[in-house]
Every structure is written in C-alpha cells, then in structure tokens.
Amino acid sequence: MSAALTSEVTADLQAIVGEQWVITDPVRLLAYESDGLTAYRRPPGAVVLPADTDDVSQVMACLAHAEVPVVPRGAGTGLSGGALAGPDAVIVATPRMNRIVHVDPENRLALLQPGVINADLTVAARPHGLYYAPDPSSQSACTIGGNVAENAGGPHCLKYGVTSRYVTGLTVVLYDGEVLRLGGLGRDSAGYDLTGVFIGSEGCFGIATEIEVRLLPIPQATRTLLAMFDQLEDAGEAVSAIVARGLLPAALEIIDRETIQAVEASIFAAGYPVDVEAALVIEFDGIEAGLDFEAEEAERCCWEKGAREVRRARSEEERLALWQGRKKAFGAFGRVAPDLLVQDATVPRTRLPEVLRAITEIGHRYGLRLANVFHAGDGNLHPNILFDRSDADELARVEQASREIMAVCVEAGGTITGEHGVGLDKRGYMRMVHSRDVLEVMRATKKAFDPWGGMNPGKVLP
Amino acid sequence: MNALAAVLSRRLPEGQVVEGFRAEQWAVCDRVPQAVVFPESESEVAEVMRLATQEGWTVVPAGKGTWLHGGQPPGAVDVVLSTMRMDRITLYEPGDLTVTAEGGIGLDLLARRCGEHGQWLPLDPPGPRKGTLAATVSTASSGPLAYHHGSPKDHVLGVSLVTGDGRVLELGGRVVKNVAGFDVLKLTIGSWGTLGVLTSITTRLHPQPPADRTVLFRGEAAELVALARAIATAPAPLAALEMLLPGERERSGGPVSLLAVRILEAPEATDEICRIVTDTAGASAFRQMDGRASADLFRNVEALESGAELVVRLSLLPSQLEALRQYACTLRDLADPDEGWGTRLAAHVQNGILRVIMSRMARGEGWIDRAAEVIERVRGGLEAEGGSLTLSRGPCELVSAVGAWGDVGPAAPLMKTLKREFDPAGVLSPGRLGFL
Numbered sequence: 001m002s003a004a005l006t007s008e009v010t011a012d013l014q015a016i017v018g019e020q021w022v023i024t025d026p027v028r029l030l031a032y033e034s035d036g037l038t039a040y041r042r043p044p045g046a047v048v049l050p051a052d053t054d055d056v057s058q059v060m061a062c063l064a065h066a067e068v069p070v071v072p073r074g075a076g077t078g079l080s081g082g083a084l085a086g087p088d089a090v091i092v093a094t095p096r097m098n099r100i101v102h103v104d105p106e107n108r109l110a111l112l113q114p115g116v117i118n119a120d121l122t123v124a125a126r127p128h129g130l131y132y133a134p135d136p137s138s139q140s141a142c143t144i145g146g147n148v149a150e151n152a153g154g155p156h157c158l159k160y161g162v163t164s165r166y167v168t169g170l171t172v173v174l175y176d177g178e179v180l181r182l183g184g185l186g187r188d189s190a191g192y193d194l195t196g197v198f199i200g201s202e203g204c205f206g207i208a209t210e211i212e213v214r215l216l217p218i219p220q221a222t223r224t225l226l227a228m229f230d231q232l233e234d235a236g237e238a239v240s241a242i243v244a245r246g247l248l249p250a251a252l253e254i255i256d257r258e259t260i261q262a263v264e265a266s267i268f269a270a271g272y273p274v275d276v277e278a279a280l281v282i283e284f285d286g287i288e289a290g291l292d293f294e295a296e297e298a299e300r301c302c303w304e305k306g307a308r309e310v311r312r313a314r315s316e317e318e319r320l321a322l323w324q325g326r327k328k329a330f331g332a333f334g335r336v337a338p339d340l341l342v343q344d345a346t347v348p349r350t351r352l353p354e355v356l357r358a359i360t361e362i363g364h365r366y367g368l369r370l371a372n373v374f375h376a377g378d379g380n381l382h383p384n385i386l387f388d389r390s391d392a393d394e395l396a397r398v399e400q401a402s403r404e405i406m407a408v409c410v411e412a413g414g415t416i417t418g419e420h421g422v423g424l425d426k427r428g429y430m431r432m433v434h435s436r437d438v439l440e441v442m443r444a445t446k447k448a449f450d451p452w453g454g455m456n457p458g459k460v461l462p
Numbered sequence: 463m464n465a466l467a468a469v470l471s472r473r474l475p476e477g478q479v480v481e482g483f484r485a486e487q488w489a490v491c492d493r494v495p496q497a498v499v500f501p502e503s504e505s506e507v508a509e510v511m512r513l514a515t516q517e518g519w520t521v522v523p524a525g526k527g528t529w530l531h532g533g534q535p536p537g538a539v540d541v542v543l544s545t546m547r548m549d550r551i552t553l554y555e556p557g558d559l560t561v562t563a564e565g566g567i568g569l570d571l572l573a574r575r576c577g578e579h580g581q582w583l584p585l586d587p588p589g590p591r592k593g594t595l596a597a598t599v600s601t602a603s604s605g606p607l608a609y610h611h612g613s614p615k616d617h618v619l620g621v622s623l624v625t626g627d628g629r630v631l632e633l634g635g636r637v638v639k640n641v642a643g644f645d646v647l648k649l650t651i652g653s654w655g656t657l658g659v660l661t662s663i664t665t666r667l668h669p670q671p672p673a674d675r676t677v678l679f680r681g682e683a684a685e686l687v688a689l690a691r692a693i694a695t696a697p698a699p700l701a702a703l704e705m706l707l708p709g710e711r712e713r714s715g716g717p718v719s720l721l722a723v724r725i726l727e728a729p730e731a732t733d734e735i736c737r738i739v740t741d742t743a744g745a746s747a748f749r750q751m752d753g754r755a756s757a758d759l760f761r762n763v764e765a766l767e768s769g770a771e772l773v774v775r776l777s778l779l780p781s782q783l784e785a786l787r788q789y790a791c792t793l794r795d796l797a798d799p800d801e802g803w804g805t806r807l808a809a810h811v812q813n814g815i816l817r818v819i820m821s822r823m824a825r826g827e828g829w830i831d832r833a834a835e836v837i838e839r840v841r842g843g844l845e846a847e848g849g850s851l852t853l854s855r856g857p858c859e860l861v862s863a864v865g866a867w868g869d870v871g872p873a874a875p876l877m878k879t880l881k882r883e884f885d886p887a888g889v890l891s892p893g894r895l896g897f898l
Contacts, residue, residue, distance in 0.1 A: 106695065106781040107814075129697050151641050162639060164648075165616050180873050186779035186814045187850045190867035191877045191895055192657075193602075196615055196648030200641050217697040240557050246580050246669035286699065290730035346637040350557040379558075380639045418639035426642075433642050437629050442644045444883040448876050460643060 005045040005088060009066045013048050013090075016058045021096070023047040032091050035076040035083040036138070037425055039341070039389070044071065044085035051096045052113070053171055053179060053209040060207070061177030063090055069457050070175060072203040074114065074146030077138040079342050080423025082149070082202045082459055089457075092207060094145050100124050101210070108215045109168065109185060114145025114208050118152075121213070130215040133160040136419070137327065148208050151200030153419035155251040155326070158377035159285075160216070162419070164199045171210035172198060175454040184212060197445065202421050203456040205449035219285035222250070223295040224313040226322040227302040228276040232256055232360075232372070234306045235278035236352040239376045241301040242282070243349065247294055251283040252377030259329045259371040259384075262336045268328035270321060276308060280376070281326050329373045330384075337369065337386035341398055345406060347414030349379040358408045359383050366401040368394075380418035381409065406432060422460045430462045466519060466540060467497040473509055474499060478547075488542045490522055491535035491858035495542045502547045504622060504630060504661040510543055511659065512628035515887040521626075522891050523655035525566055525594030529601055532855050533654055534866035537893040543659060545596055551575055552662065553636070559667045560619060560636055565596030565660040581667040584611035586760065588767045588817075588854075596660040602652030605764055606702035606724070609812035611668070615651045622662035623650055626885025636664040649880060655891040656898050657884040671701070671726035676756040677736055678749040679721040683707050686721045687784045689743050690811045693723060694780060696742040698735045701726040703812050704763055707787070709794045709805025709820070721811075724760060766808055772796070772820040772856045774837070778849035780814040785847070789840050790818045796833050798824040814849075823857065834863045841868055867896045 013022045023029060024046045033043040045068070050056045063070055071085035073093040085091050094115035101111040105128035110121060118139040122131045135154035136142055142152070148170070153162045169184035183195035198205055229235040235254050242249065255263075260272045260279055272279055280302065284294045299310050313319035333340045347355045356372070359381070363370035369386040383405055387394050406416050406429050416422075416429040430439065443461055447453075463471065467481035480488075480498040488498045496519075501507045514521045519540035524530055526546050545566035553562035556579040563572060569583070570591040576582060587593065587603030597603075599621070604613040620634030634640060634647040650657055679689055690705050702724040725735045740746060751759055767773050774793060778786050790807050797805045802821025809816040823833065837860075841851035845868055853866045870877070874897055881898050882888075 104781075106691075107779050108695070109779075151645065153639050157639065161612065161616060164645070165612060178872070180876075181871070182873065184848065186777055186782070186848060188775060188777050188815075188852045188867075189850070190852075190870045191873065191898060192880060193615060193648045193652055194873055194876070196651070197645055199648075200645045204644070217699075220697070243559060243669075244557055246672070248669055287727065287731035287734045289734040290728035293728065293730065346639045348555065348558040348560070348637055350555050375639070378639045379637055413635075414637050415635045415640045415642045417642050418637070419641060421641050422643060430643060433635070435632065438631050438633065438646075439643075441631060441633075441646055441883060445644050445646050445649070445880065448879040448883070 004066055005068050005090065006066070009062065009068060010046060012062045013046070013059060016062065017048060017050050017055050021049040032073070032076070035078045035081060037079050037081045037423070040081045040084050040424055042084055042086050044089055044091045045087045047091045047093055049093055049096050053173065056092065056173045056207055056209050057177040057179050059092060060173055060175055064176045064452060064454055067454070069454050071456050072149065072207045074143035074149070075117070075141050077142045078146060078150060078423065079344070079420040080417070080425045082421055082423030082456070084424055094143060097209065103128060105130060107185065110213050110215055112144050112211045112213065114143060114148070114211060116144050118142050118144060118147060125215050126218070129218055131218050132213060133166060133216050134163045137330070144211055144213070145208055148199050148211055149201065149203050150419070150421045153375070153380065155253055155375060158252055158375065159248055159250045164196060166214045167195065167199055167211060168214055169212035170195050170198060170208045172206040172208050174206040175450050175452050202423060202460050204446050204460055206455060221288040221291055222283060222285040222319065223291045224319040224322050225282040225295060225299060226311045227280045227282065227307045228273055228309040229278045229280065229306065230276060230308055231306065232278040232356055233353040235280045236356060236376065238280060238302045238305040238307065239352065240350060241305055242298050243377070245297055245301060247297055249282050249298065249377065250285045251281065253281040253326050254372070254374055254376040255279050255326055255329055256372040258369065259373050260325060262332040262371060263325045263328055266328070266332035266335055268324060268332050270324035270328070272325045279325060281322060326373065333371065333384065333386060337388060339387050339389045341385040341387065341402065343381070343383045343385065343402060343405060344417050344420040345381050345409040345414055346418035347379045347381065347409050347412045349377070351412040351414070352376060352379060355381070355408060355412050359405055362401050362404050362408070366397040368397060368401055378418065379414065424459055427460065427462045464496050469513070469517070470497055470499055470510070473513060474501065474506060478502065478506070488524070488527055488530065490530050490539045490542070493535065493539040495539045498542045498544060500544050500547045504624065507543065507545070507624045507659050507661055508628040508630055510541070511624050511626060514541060514889045515627040518887065518889065520889050520892055523600065523659045525597035526568070526592055528589050528593040529597050532601065534861055534894055534896055535858055536891045545659065545661065546594065548661060556581060560638065560664055561667055562636060562662060562664040563595060564662055566594050568592040568594055569598060576667055577670065580670050582670040583617065583665055583667055585614065585617065586764050588764055590768070595663050599651055599663055600653060600655055600660055606704045606760060606810055609810065610699065610701050615648060617665045618647065618651060618663060619666055620664040621647060621650055621660050623658035624661055625658045626887060626890045631658070634664070638666055654894045656881060656894050657890065673727065673729045673732045674753055674756045675725045675732050675736070676751045676759050677723045677739060677747045678751070679743060679745060680718055680748040683719045683787065684784070686719050687787060689745065690721050691781065691783055692742050693739055694811050696738055698738045699727065700724065702760065705809040705811050707807040709797065709807055709818065722759060724756065763808065766806060766819050767854070769821065770819045770855065771822050773854035774818040775852040775854050776816045776818065776844060776849065778814050778844060778847060780812055782814065782847070783809065783811060786814065786816040789844060790816055792840055793818045793836065796820065796823050796836060798822045830859050830863060833860055837864050845869055865896050870897060
C-alpha cells in the first residue's frame with residue numbers, strides 16, 4: 001500500500017465530516033500517539049471524527065481511494081498497541097458516535113453507536129431493570145466499539161461470558177466504504193457467522209458503526225467475600241475447591257502481596273492486611289434466596305484451604321470496599337514504579353498453582369518486581385512487571401521474562417492473551433500458539449474482509 | 463465394489479469403507495453416496511479429504527446420520543464421511559470445567575461422563591440424544607436452553623478441523639478466555655460441513671443445576687402469547703420459556719396449548735423465581751413439575767421433530783410472538799388433515815423463534831408448487847420485517863425448490879471467498895448452505 005495523505009485527501013475528509021472534525025495539528029495529534037500501552041508512541045498522520053455510518057463509509061471510501069491506511073480507535077484504553085497509527089495512516093475515532101440509538105426492554109436489546117462508553121450503557125438500561133454484562137476494568141472509559149474489536153472480558157465473565165456472548169448484530173463498514181449488516185436478533189442468518197468472526201478482529205477487518213447487544217435483568221442481590229491467604233497457591237487451591245463444589249460465582253479474583261502493598265500505600269488504600277500473600281475476592285449474584293448458602297459454602301472452601309481471614313460485605317459500601325483493592329490495583333502501581341507492563345495470558349484453571357510458582361521463579365531469576373492481579377476463575381492471569389524504562393538493562397530483562405512467562409502459560413495448555421488482544425505487542429508470540437496453517441487461514445480471513453490491506457495494517461499477525 | 467470405494471479401501475484400514483446397499487441408509491435426500499467411510503483418527507480423515515480434493519469427489523461430513531436430511535441437500539454426494547467411530551473423550555479435567563472430545567462422541571455419552579462429575583453441557587438440540595457433538599456444533603443446533611445458557615458458539619472453546627484439502631487446523635484453544643488472533647473458530651460453528659470435518663472439540667461445561675422445575679400454564683393460544691411475553695420480561699433467570707401449541711384449530715378434546723417455564727437454580731431460589739413468575743403472569747400455574755418430570759418434559763420437546771416430514775423455523779423479534787404465530791397459522795394449511803399426528807407449534811419465546819412441525823404434508827396435483835408458494839410468501843413477509851424462515855427439514859423436492867435458507871444479502875461474495883480458503887476444490891457439501 002503506497003500511502004499518500006496529501007492535502008487534497010485532507011480537504012476531501014473535511015468536506016465529508018466538517019473542517020473541525022479532521023485533526024492535523026501536530027500538537028493535537030500527540031493525544032493519539034499511543035493507547036493504554038504507552039510503551040509504543042507514534043502520532044498518526046491525521047485523525048478523523050465521523051458522526052455516523054454514512055460518514056464512516058464516505059471517509060473510508062476516500063481513504064481507500066487514496067490508499068491511505070485506516071486505524072480505528074475508540075477510547076484508546078487498549079493494552080496491546082492496537083490503536084497505534086504511523087504518520088502515513090489516519091485514525092478514524094468514534095467519540096462523536098456516542099449515541100444510544102435505543103434501549104428496547106421488551107426484547108432486552110440495545111442498539112448503540114460504537115463510541116458509547118461501556119458503563120453509560122448500563123446507566124441507560126438501569127431504569128428498565130436491565131444492565132450490560134461485560135465489565136472490563138476500564139468500563140468507565142472504554143467504548144463498546146473497542147469492546148467489540150477486542151472481544152473484551154472483565155471480572156464477571158466467569159459466570160456471564162465475554163463480549164461475543166452479548167453482541168447479536170453489527171453494522172460494519174469495510175475499507176472501501178461498503179456497509180454490511182451482520183446478524184441481528186430475530187433472524188437466523190444464512191451462511192457463516194460473520195458477526196462472530198468480526199468480534200475480536202482488532203480493527204483489522206473494518207469498523208463497527210452500529211452494535212446490537214443483549215441486556216440482562218439486574219441481579220436481585222449479591223454476596224461479596226474477601227479471603228486472605230498466607231500462601232498465593234492456597235488462594236488458587238480455594239478457587240479450585242469452590243469450582244469443584246459446583247458453585248458458579250459471578251467473579252473470582254486474586255491479587256497478590258505486591259499488589260496489596262501497592263494499593264495500601266496509595267490513596268486507594270482499601271484496608272487489606274499488608275502481610276498476607278494473597279487476597280481472593282468472591283462474588284455471587286442472583287436471586288436473594290439461596291445466596292447466603294452459596295456464600296457460606298465458598299467461605300468453607302477458603303477455610304479448608306488455609307485462609308487466615310474471611311470478610312463478608314454487609315452493605316453496598318462494604319462491597320465496594322472489598323472490591324477497592326482489586327479495582328484500583330492498576331492505578332496504585334503508578335507510585336511504585338515509573339513503568340508498568342500489564343501482561344495477560346490464560347491457563348486452564350487447575351494449572352494456576354504451578355503456573356504461579358513458575359512465574360514467581362522467573363521474576364526472581366530476572367531480578368524483577370512482579371505483581372499479580374488476575375481473574376482466577378477463568379485462569380486469566382495478569383502478571384504485571386514494575387520497572388524503569390530508562391534502565392536499558394532492566395528493560396531487556398523485562399522483555400526476556402515476558403517471553404518466558406508466555407512460554408510457561410502456553411506449555412500449560414493456555415494462550416498468550418485472554419482479553420487484551422494481540423495488537424502490535426504480541427505479534428511475536430503468535431507462533432507460540434498457532435501453526436503456520438492456522439496463521440495462513442487467519443491471514444486469508446482478514447483478506448476476505450479487507451482484500452486491499454488497508455485496515456489497521458501490521459497488527460495481530462506476525 | 464465400485465471404483466471410488468476401491469480407491470478408498472486401499473487407503474484406509476479394513477472395515478472403514480462401506481458401499482452398495484449398505485450405503486443406502488446414508489443417502490442424503492435421494493442421493494446415495496458411492497461410499498461411506500468411518501475413519502478412526504484425524505490422520506485418516508485428512509487422508510480421505512486429500513484424496514477427495516485430488517479426485518474431485520464431493521464429501522458430506524456426518525456423525526450418526528441424524529441431520530443428513532436437515533438443511534439443504536448438497537448438489538452431489540460421492541462420499542459420506544462419518545466420524546461416529548471417533549467418540550473418545552481425550553482430555554477431561556473436571557476442575558477446569560472444560561472437556562475435549564472427538565467429534566463423533568454422542569451427546570448422551572458425553573452427558574453421562576460429565577454427569578459423573580456433577581457437570582453438564584447445556585445443549586438441547588432437537589433430535590435424538592445420540593446425535594454427535596460435531597454434528598451439533600457443525601449445524602449450530604440448539605434448543606430451549608439456548609437463550610439463557612448459550613448456543614454452540616458460546617460453549618465451544620476450540621476445535622480441530624480437517625479442511626477440504628486435508629489440512630488439520632487447530633482453532634481456538636482449551637481455555638475459557640482466548641483472544642489470540644482472529645476468531646476463525648466462529649466460522650466453523652454452523653458451517654454445515656462446508657468448511658471442514660470437525661474431528662475434535664473442546665467445550666466449556668457448567669455445574670449441574672441443583673434443582674429442576676417446570677411451571678406450566680394453560681390457556682387459549684392468544685392468551686398464552688400475552689402471558690409468555692409478560693413472563694419473558696420478568697426480572698428472574700429463566701432457563702427456558704417454551705410455548706407449545708397444537709397446529710390445528712383448537713377443538714375440545716384436542717391437544718391443549720401450554721406455556722412451560724423452566725427454572726434451573728438452587729432450591730431456595732427456585733421457589734422465589736416461581737413466585738416472581740406467577741406474580742408477573744397474574745395467573746396461577748396449572749401444574750408444577752420437579753426433578754425428573756421437568757427434565758422429561760423438555761426431553762419431549764427435544765424429540766418433537768422426530769418423524770416429522772416438514773419442520774419450518776420462523777424468526778422475528780421476541781416481542782413479535784403473536785405475529786409469528788399468525789405466520790405459523792398460514793402454514794398449517796399445508797398439512798394433510800388425515801395423516802399422522804398433525805401439526806405442532808413450538809416457540810422459544812425469549813429468542814423469537816417458532817417452529818412449525820408437521821407430521822405429514824398434504825399431497826395432490828401440484829402440491830410442491832403450492833407449498834413453495836405459501837412458504838415463499840411467508841418468508842418474504844418475515845424478511846421484510848427483519849426476520850427469517852428456515853426449512854430445517856422437508857421433502858427434498860420442496861427444499862430444493864424454495865431453498866432451506868433465506869436471503870444472505872451483500873455478504874455472499876465474502877462468504878464464498880472464505881469457503882474457497884477452507885475448501886479450495888469445493889468438494890465439501892457443495893450447496894448445503896444454498897449458495898455455499
């Protein structure tokens with residue numbers, strides 16, 4: 001693709017969306033030089049802010065005609081560098097497309113533009129007794145469009161599943177400006193599940209401009225527990241015991257000692273004891289009757305696996321306090337080290353204890369500070385490495401340790417990313433989990449949607 | 463032995479190739495395959511597919527043959543490839559709540575093995591329980607449990623797929639969260655054997671529900687529709703909401719109209735949900751079934767299509783249930799009033815799906831054309847409202863005339879491109895998905 005972002009192209013874009021919605025000023029472009037993974041920084045050639053499907057279609061057709069690559073972007077909270085564009089590419093961002101077209105309580109559906117903030121959807125659905133289940137940690141900032149691109153998860157997908165479970169239909173715009181309507185509740189779509197394959201395509205297939213999602217009734221009640229352990233592995237064992245007992249909590253989250261200490265030393269202090277090795281957050285939701293029984297069963301599992309203390313929230317304030325340590329972990333790391341590498345991998349749940357041991361060993365061997373925050377019920381690990389980028393030697397050790405951690409997870413039957421995506425960051429690991437033939441089929445699938453190669457080039461595939 | 467069967471027999475171990483009259487029971491519609499093969503390993507499947515691509519033989523993947531008559535008949539059938547001898551569980555770690563099994567495992571066998579550990583795969587597709595996992599996934603079949611518990615696309619974590627030209631692709635994985643690359647796995651679910659042969663499948667499991675209760679409401683069809691819609695929006699987790707109506711005009715002594723509300727929660731919660739349901743309904747249930755009785759009722763729902771000549775699946779938004787019922791009534795004139803058990807209507811209320819299940823169609827001069835005309839009119843009406851009509855099964859001539867599936871729209875070329883990637887020679891179930 002020979003890129004040519006000429007002033008004529010910029011003028012054409014301005015004619016489509018309006019002059020004020022095309023950003024070319026280098027200073028303003030700096031706001032778009034990275035996403036949530038700040039290790040990579042590269043300002044785009046321009047940023048376009050369309051208002052609707054028709055705008056996007058015209059913008060894309062214009063850019064395709066000029067052979068300028070397109071990088072879609074929601075709120076830029078992604079953690080794999082997927083929304084990064086170079087000077088020869090244009091970012092098509094969705095902040096103006098933030099309209100909830102309608103909430104349909106009769107059918108428990110909502111139709112949205114992609115720029116709607118995840119948490120705003122739940123706010124809009126609440127008066128109808130409904131909510132949107134996927135709740136990535138960044139839900140107060142991230143957009144539904146971004147969630148679709150990444151097939152986002154969150155703490156509650158243990159019980160409720162990830163984004164793909166909730167998206168019933170999409171309107172997408174391909175690179176050449178063609179508009180396709182895929183899926184939709186109330187219709188058995190003929191042919192292949194293009195909605196399904198589009199979700200998680202990280203902006204490499206096209207841009208979703210309208211999204212139909214399922215809503216769920218708000219659970220009648222919740223029970224939240226916090227269990228403290230003197231051994232990280234014991235917390236992992238407790239998770240297995242809870243699952244083995246046939247309980248299905250809405251969330252099972254572990255944070256380790258390093259993380260607890262970071263939180264407790266920060267303004268987010270949640271009152272966790274700083275000398276425990278692990279804290280396990282357990283949440284049940286559903287019908288009020290019977291929840292106490294489930295919570296007691298889970299508590300018993302914790303005691304059996306050597307918990308030092310188990311706290312139970314008695315009110316919504318107490319519940320938020322118990323969650324505080326988990327939710328604010330990433331914010332708290334900021335004062336501990338200048339840089340943070342948020343890792344993301346999934347392993348089969350029963351392999352958690354041994355994988356955790358191996359990760360700890362890798363951290364020691366490379367002399368790195370590791371802090372674990374993870375969705376234990378799903379086996380989705382976030383081993384975070386705290387470091388200082390200006391120390392070249394340490395940076396090299398971080399990269400080496402990351403690769404070893406990924407290898408350990410893959411070896412255990414897991415995968416290189418559970419919810420953050422491949423983006424720019426993990427392309428190098430793709431061969432660890434996929435054969436050449438599978439990578440070829442992925443390449444061909446992208447090509448079927450984007451034969452021109454103009455959508456988010458250089459991402460996902462090695 | 464015919465030439466094709468002879469070539470296959472030379473490549474596969476003894477006893478894996480069947481031809482002649484023994485192949486007749488594997489006919490797809492009226493198309494009798496030249497050979498039926500029963501490979502016992504993935505590499506044997508790959509061998510068959512390489513050979514088929516080389517020789518240009520069309521291959522229809524199958525399990526136990528339960529769905530061979532479902533969907534649209536393929537244009538040609540040289541070989542039926544059944545994976546029914548590949549029925550082992552290859553990896554089951556109950557603590558992971560996932561299981562990996564060969565594609566040919568029966569849903570009944572899988573359910574028994576997982577049940578020993580108190581676990582459960584909540585899939586209840588229409589048809590006999592012995593139907594295979596691969597066939598269920600390949601046809602994306604689901605039943606009343608789908609709205610609450612999910613359909614195959616929500617359960618399946620990974621598959622091994624042998625492509626048309628014999629490549630073995632491991633798609634997805636065996637962990638519950640996985641976004642490592644494009645989700646190509648999704649294309650294979652519901653691909654009806656047009657992209658490859660599913661030789662291995664990893665699926666997530668759920669803990670078995672601690673209690674099983676069904677609450678039944680009875681009434682006139684139109685009343686039940688209103689009741690069903692009210693209950694569908696009740697603030698409670700309902701495992702299934704199924705409306706069962708007789709297809710004929712109601713007459714005294716005939717089958718009654720029922721609304722079945724299934725609850726699969728802890729016992730204490732079950733009582734509470736029952737209360738919410740009856741409060742919402744503003745009517746009292748005519749019967750309550752617990753445990754085995756509840757499960758049996760839904761097993762009967764799974765078996766509704768057995769012996770039917772015609773099954774039509776109508777779909778609209780769930781709120782348009784009454785419109786769906788009206789469309790369904792238009793179709794009942796296609797039934798033969800004097801033969802078989804008549805016609806039944808069964809609706810997955812929460813999903814906006816209504817099945818018209820007809821024991822026997824009325825024959826007579828020009829019956830295919832007449833039926834095709836009625837079906838096309840209903841399909842046109844539904845599609846205009848954003849819905850769809852699918853023929854799940856029917857007489858071959860009829861399905862060929864109207865097509866099992868409706869309009870695909872502008873995404874068709876893209877799908878064709880994808881099909882070529884998986885099956886370059888076009889040997890896998892050509893025409894099974896209509897244009898694919």
